[in-house]
Amino acid sequence: METTVTAAELTRQDRCDRCGAQAFVRATLPTADGMELLFCGHHFRAHELKLVAAGAVVQDERHRLDEPSYSASV
Numbered sequence: 136m137e138t139t140v141t142a143a144e145l146t147r148q149d150r151c152d153r154c155g156a157q158a159f160v161r162a163t164l165p166t167a168d169g170m171e172l173l174f175c176g177h178h179f180r181a182h183e184l185k186l187v188a189a190g191a192v193v194q195d196e197r198h199r200l201d202e203p204s205y206s207a208s209v
C-alpha cells in the first residue's frame with residue numbers, strides 16, 4: 136500500500152539526540168542539507184513548538200509506542 140511518507144520508518148537503532156532513548160519522531164529541518172533530528176516522545180514534546188516554528192517536517196511515529204514489540208524494550 137502506498138503512503139505519503141517518504142522517509143524510512145524509525146527503528147530500534149534510531150535514538151533520541153538528547154537522551155539516547157529510542158526515537159519515535161524524526162524532524163527534518165528545511166536547510167540545504169536537510170538536517171534530521173531524532174527525538175523520543177518526551178523530548179519531541181519539549182521541542183515541538185520550536186521545530187514547527189522553524190518549518191521542520193515532522194515524522195511522528197509515537198503511535199508505535201503502543202505496539203507490544205516496542206513497549207517491551209522501553
Ligand SMILES: [Zn+2]
Binds near residue numbers: 153176
Ligand atoms: Zn529524549
